[in-house]
Amino acid sequence: MRYWLMKAEPDDVGIDDLAALPKQTVGWYGVRNYQARNFMRDQMQIGDLALFYHSGCAEPGVAGIVEIASGPYPDPTQFDAANVYFDAKSKREAPRWQQVDVKLVKKTNYLTLAAMRAAPELEGMLVLARGNRLSITPVEPGHWQAVMKLIGE
DNA sequence: GCCAACGTTGGC
């Protein structure tokens, strides 16, 4: 079992939106980066845990814990011409983009990006790397444990 | 296969 960090934009689906959804589960649509897609397609297992991270907002940071709740399957937004994530080059016979379902485990104390950067035990965490833009990153067990401690879990 | 141009991400 692996650990992950998954970026969401709270303006789109934040932790409270997830908590309000039926089954507190959402399909992780909209990934349009091959590396991130490959993590979902090739490495994620049902039951893996992930940090639910808020990005593109005033105070970025970890907002909760989610678990991977499905195997990979085609992201429906890629076929929807009205959707911002529409990809004209993706064919139904050969979908380019995949998603997994993600289920809320719990909303946690909020761990800000600033606090993460200030924590020596999180040094080397991929999400903190300079210029990092990857929306899904693996998290080392040691970093996971350190984050759990910082948020009081 | 190279690489410049371009678009996007994401923190500030």
Add this chain to the structure above:
DNA sequence: GCCAACGTTGGC
């Protein structure tokens, strides 16, 4: 709104 960093595209 700015801008650094990075991924993708497309001409050659």
